[in-house]
Amino acid sequence: MKVLRIDSSANTETSVTRDLTDKIIASLDAETVVTRDLARSPLPQITHTWAVARAVPADERTDEQRAALAQSDALIDEIRAADTLVIGLPVYNFSVPASLKAWIDLVARAGETFRYTEAGPEGLLKGKRAILAVASGGTPVGSDFDYATTYMRHVLGFIGITDVSIVAADKLALDPEATMKEAHRQIDELKLAA
Incomplete structure (x- = not known):
């Protein structure tokens, strides 16, 4: 994997x-792990040149x-090469961090990761799994105000x-102690489901 x-x-x-991401990856039978740290190596925002070039x-x-598209191409290649994505998702102001939004903007490209059809958009990166490691002070996952x-x-x-x-x-x-205990239980469940 x-x-x-x-x-x-x-x-x-x-x-x-x-x-949590460390623990999730340790629980997987990974052959290789490629790490993209969006905080230590921030991605650029999309620009006019990028927007024109993609078309x-x-x-x-x-x-x-x-x-202009080189970084985007490299990020998409990383996803294509992966079987599983493990994404650390801290909830910032009810949503995703700006660094993760920049990654999304660079990888969501028509003709590369999705296409438009008569039946609507179709994703092109099928057959992969994603695991989100979510942390929040008090925004419950699945609540009406969980936009992340x-x-x-x-x-x-x-x-x-x-x-x-x-x-x-x-x-x-x-309740940080109970919250982490529950998160670790969820990781154990992932191991059993794999």
Whole structure:
């Protein structure tokens, strides 16, 4: 199994999502793990040049357009090579961190990770699994104001990844000990389901 690990927590020292992601990966039978740390190596925001370049056929792009898409191409190749994505998802102000949103903007590309059909959009990265390691002070996963996991499920499904599991440490401000115990139990369940 090839795993793509994506860390997005700005907290690089005592991050709950990084800890959970470590434990999830340790529970998987991974042949290789590629790590993309969005806090330590921030991604650029999309630009006008990028937006224009993505609509130009690959064999007609200028050198500037190819350069503008190079990072996006590399990120998409990482997903294509992976069997499983393990994504650290801290909830910032009810949603995903800006660093993770930048990654999403760079990988959600028509003709590369999804396409439009007469029946609607179709994801092109099928047959992969994603595990979200979620941490939040008090935004319960699945609640009406949980925009992070619902958004991630939608985006991943949009590009074809519909097998999405969640390990939730979503009540850290209320009872950190019980919250972490429950998250570790969920990781044990993932092991049993694999």
